[in-house]
Amino acid sequence: MSGSPPSRPVIDVRDLRTHLVTRWGTVKAVDGVSFTVAEGETLGLVGESGSGKSMTCLSLLRLVPRPAARILGGQVWLDGEDLLTKSEAEMRRIRGRRIAMILQDPMSSLNPVFSIGMQMREAVGLYHGLRGRGLAARTAELLAAVRIPSPAERLRAFPHQLSGGTRQRVVGAMAIAAPPRLLIADEPTTSLDLTIQAQYLGLLEELQERHRLALVFVTHNLGIVARICDRVAVMYAGRIVEMGPVRRLFTRPAHPYSRALLESIPRLGAPAARLTAIEGQPPDLARLPAGCAFAPRCASVMERCRVEAPPETVVEAGHVTRCWLEAPGAGATAAGRA
Amino acid sequence: MSALLEVEALTKHFPVRRGLLGRATGLVRAVDGVSFTIDAGTTLGLVGESGCGKTTTSKLVLGLERPTAGAIRFQDEDVLALDRAQLRRYRRAVQAVFQDPYASLDPRMRVGTIVAEPLVINERLDRAARRRRVLELLDLVSLPARAADLFPHEFSGGQRQRVAIARALALSPRLVVLDEPVSALDVSIRAQILNLLRDLQQRLGVSYLFIAHDLAAVAHMSHTIAVMYLGQIVEWGPADLMAREPRHPYTQALFAAALPIDFDTPRAEPAVSGEVPSPLRPPDGCRFHPRCPHAMPHCATDPPALRPHAGRQVACHLY
Amino acid sequence: MPAEPAAVTLPEVDVAAAAARRGWRLPMFPVVVIGLFMMVAVAAPLLGLPDPTAQALRDRFKPPAWQEAGSWTHPLGTDRLGRDLLSRIVWGARVSLAAGVLTVLVASAFGAAVGLTAGYYGGRVDAVLMRVTDATMSFPVILLALILAVTVGPSFANVVTAIAVILWARYARVIRGQVLTLMQLDFVAQARIAGAGAWRIITRHLLPNTLGTLLVLVTLQIGYVIIVEASLSFLGAGIPPPTPAWGSMIAEGRDFVTSAWWVSLFPGLAILLVVLAFNLLGDWLRDTFDPKLRQL
Numbered sequence: 001m002s003g004s005p006p007s008r009p010v011i012d013v014r015d016l017r018t019h020l021v022t023r024w025g026t027v028k029a030v031d032g033v034s035f036t037v038a039e040g041e042t043l044g045l046v047g048e049s050g051s052g053k054s055m056t057c058l059s060l061l062r063l064v065p066r067p068a069a070r071i072l073g074g075q076v077w078l079d080g081e082d083l084l085t086k087s088e089a090e091m092r093r094i095r096g097r098r099i100a101m102i103l104q105d106p107m108s109s110l111n112p113v114f115s116i117g118m119q120m121r122e123a124v125g126l127y128h129g130l131r132g133r134g135l136a137a138r139t140a141e142l143l144a145a146v147r148i149p150s151p152a153e154r155l156r157a158f159p160h161q162l163s164g165g166t167r168q169r170v171v172g173a174m175a176i177a178a179p180p181r182l183l184i185a186d187e188p189t190t191s192l193d194l195t196i197q198a199q200y201l202g203l204l205e206e207l208q209e210r211h212r213l214a215l216v217f218v219t220h221n222l223g224i225v226a227r228i229c230d231r232v233a234v235m236y237a238g239r240i241v242e243m244g245p246v247r248r249l250f251t252r253p254a255h256p257y258s259r260a261l262l263e264s265i266p267r268l269g270a271p272a273a274r275l276t277a278i279e280g281q282p283p284d285l286a287r288l289p290a291g292c293a294f295a296p297r298c299a300s301v302m303e304r305c306r307v308e309a310p311p312e313t314v315v316e317a318g319h320v321t322r323c324w325l326e327a328p329g330a331g332a333t334a335a336g337r338a
Numbered sequence: 339m340s341a342l343l344e345v346e347a348l349t350k351h352f353p354v355r356r357g358l359l360g361r362a363t364g365l366v367r368a369v370d371g372v373s374f375t376i377d378a379g380t381t382l383g384l385v386g387e388s389g390c391g392k393t394t395t396s397k398l399v400l401g402l403e404r405p406t407a408g409a410i411r412f413q414d415e416d417v418l419a420l421d422r423a424q425l426r427r428y429r430r431a432v433q434a435v436f437q438d439p440y441a442s443l444d445p446r447m448r449v450g451t452i453v454a455e456p457l458v459i460n461e462r463l464d465r466a467a468r469r470r471r472v473l474e475l476l477d478l479v480s481l482p483a484r485a486a487d488l489f490p491h492e493f494s495g496g497q498r499q500r501v502a503i504a505r506a507l508a509l510s511p512r513l514v515v516l517d518e519p520v521s522a523l524d525v526s527i528r529a530q531i532l533n534l535l536r537d538l539q540q541r542l543g544v545s546y547l548f549i550a551h552d553l554a555a556v557a558h559m560s561h562t563i564a565v566m567y568l569g570q571i572v573e574w575g576p577a578d579l580m581a582r583e584p585r586h587p588y589t590q591a592l593f594a595a596a597l598p599i600d601f602d603t604p605r606a607e608p609a610v611s612g613e614v615p616s617p618l619r620p621p622d623g624c625r626f627h628p629r630c631p632h633a634m635p636h637c638a639t640d641p642p643a644l645r646p647h648a649g650r651q652v653a654c655h656l657y
Numbered sequence: 658m659p660a661e662p663a664a665v666t667l668p669e670v671d672v673a674a675a676a677a678r679r680g681w682r683l684p685m686f687p688v689v690v691i692g693l694f695m696m697v698a699v700a701a702p703l704l705g706l707p708d709p710t711a712q713a714l715r716d717r718f719k720p721p722a723w724q725e726a727g728s729w730t731h732p733l734g735t736d737r738l739g740r741d742l743l744s745r746i747v748w749g750a751r752v753s754l755a756a757g758v759l760t761v762l763v764a765s766a767f768g769a770a771v772g773l774t775a776g777y778y779g780g781r782v783d784a785v786l787m788r789v790t791d792a793t794m795s796f797p798v799i800l801l802a803l804i805l806a807v808t809v810g811p812s813f814a815n816v817v818t819a820i821a822v823i824l825w826a827r828y829a830r831v832i833r834g835q836v837l838t839l840m841q842l843d844f845v846a847q848a849r850i851a852g853a854g855a856w857r858i859i860t861r862h863l864l865p866n867t868l869g870t871l872l873v874l875v876t877l878q879i880g881y882v883i884i885v886e887a888s889l890s891f892l893g894a895g896i897p898p899p900t901p902a903w904g905s906m907i908a909e910g911r912d913f914v915t916s917a918w919w920v921s922l923f924p925g926l927a928i929l930l931v932v933l934a935f936n937l938l939g940d941w942l943r944d945t946f947d948p949k950l951r952q953l
Contacts, residue, residue: 223597264529
């Protein structure tokens, strides 16, 4: 976590739209998502299943599952180049080298029939054009960078011989091999034990510091967000409903969903009172209601919310939300609360 | 008041078999001398990381596995010495809700049939009486009566867990084993289900054995917490005490790693390094000593016993 | 009493709309062909066809109706002994379909039982049953049928027995595999926790969840059995004359393929059509079978 001076962001996403065609209809998986991440900054992407956070990440890499999913519009500026205008060949050169991604399940990220040394050499050799002894040295270096003990021996091991935490470190090592400008981590610690998770998060911070990475961390665990993220974007039904600095959003959430989420999570050390549950069910993405997608479950819903989707409003510098409560003239509508 | 469930020196070893003849070449000490009690109407939270033995413990309590050694006493009766008829009664009194809402309901049966199944197996009710009871149970978990005629795949994850809870309550059990009941659910739904479980406990006086890796949820739901490591209990005591002031180094590491959303306390560095050793070859002496930041020479040779200290029980040479 | 309002509302399910959305279409070709053959086979005695075993040596080797020397009294011609080919094919359908259906029913029932038992109990029971299954699967069907034909004499019963006795192993293997997967799922443990015994778990929980696979397998195997039966009849080890059977009909026309080609061709076409239809139906079932369709 560091307070880097404002500069051109590493990644600048503007109005990204990705649709998914399912047999129940067209799903707006990513519906006008915009955010930026600067060098050395960590953006947390928070949301539940169906919120669009994973699809957003895949869209950045242009890896959405074809032909059902299609990126319909928007811009993804990586260091001043719009990725959505690149050819597939150009994207292949960018993936892994300039943008890397770590996924949740390390076992399926690694090929079970090859040793991790072979897999790493493939990636590292590709990025740096190294061979032979230089390649072996660099690979061992990478394993040491992710704090794997006796790296030279571990290179000969196969994925199933390693523990979950170690596998995830190997995946991390491959991800920073280039090193990339942007690292996307999609729930990398969900399958790890608590104490291992703590170690891994420390490792990610260290790697980010060393390589000045922009980091997008996707999770549903707000505790992790509080620990390692600088800013956080809360997603719901394909849209970012609130985004801002972590501390601010957690202490003074502007959107009812963020607020409800924070109130519904059991906190260590808080009195064991009744949890404030969020009513209703996660939205059916193929049949979204008109207006704000959260309206059916919102405790502060107004008539307007059911009819019109709220635009992005600035609550404070660096803190935005999509909610009619915060929109200009909100005070006047208080009387119209449903 | 004597406890509802008493577990004493419970042990379960799994032999590792190799070769054509299946000779036992090693022993997985999944559960190694575990003791705890659960009082009526209370919740015991069981926490630990992979390989600690909490799932095996729950299977032993449910009677899905037979212990290698040790005793289980339910309402003062020795469970392991029960004959078939008595075992049936035990089964009715101890039920379970598992983690995966998509695997715990038979996809080919309607919800009404699923919830009624324990009744069909264990009680002699006629159809009408069964139907009434099923509707009662669905109401208890806030599902509409119409749900009884639908199939599991027509429900969301949270709703399916409600069905699973309704089924678990069908026989009016005294103890329900909850094995990660909300981990597979969306965050916004978890609070609903946890609230429901607490309400049911207050209403029906049922006890819970609550197993989860979300420490905050466990602390919220439990009256007592027991922490397991490599098949043994290293600390157990009242939930709020354990959460506020853990004493065992492993418990401290666990709670530190649980990442409370608290910006004011300085962030502690992960206190514990390394991986959990394999239960095939647990370290000698105190099983935690290779990773313990406070390890002393004799920790490697003398296994510490659970001793009372500061309102709880700890197994550590520091105390 | 703490109030938890019915936070759960269930969506209305419009069954007709759902079906229309899914486009549940039956595969026409297999269904028509199989339906046709089934109906014809069942109604054979009522169709007013000439006696399939009646010999009329004056009418031997009459070609099909659209040929020069043919006539519509024998639409597909006659064979070496003057017997009407169409009638023989219809009556042969009875034999082939009966053999096919009966054999797979017997084999699948027995095989599924073995598979369920092996998968449920595991351990030694599983090991023993699977060794028996493996040994059975490796025995050639035709050889067994020939042995039976030679020792006990060829008959319909022998054909069904010979094939079923070996075919069940295939079902046992597949069903056991599925049961092993099902056993991992929590609802089986839940049934046990509710107090269910082996019988209830196997019949109420495991079996219904394997029916889909069973149905697909049965459909695909009927075609196989029909071919085996035809092969056996062709070799003379199957259904004995004078009962018409497609395989023996092909054998009878073997020597006249160039001159009286219709004697072998039409029974061969019949086999082709029926087997193809069953295979296509089996494929379709495999692609679409889904427990979610049960409600429709």
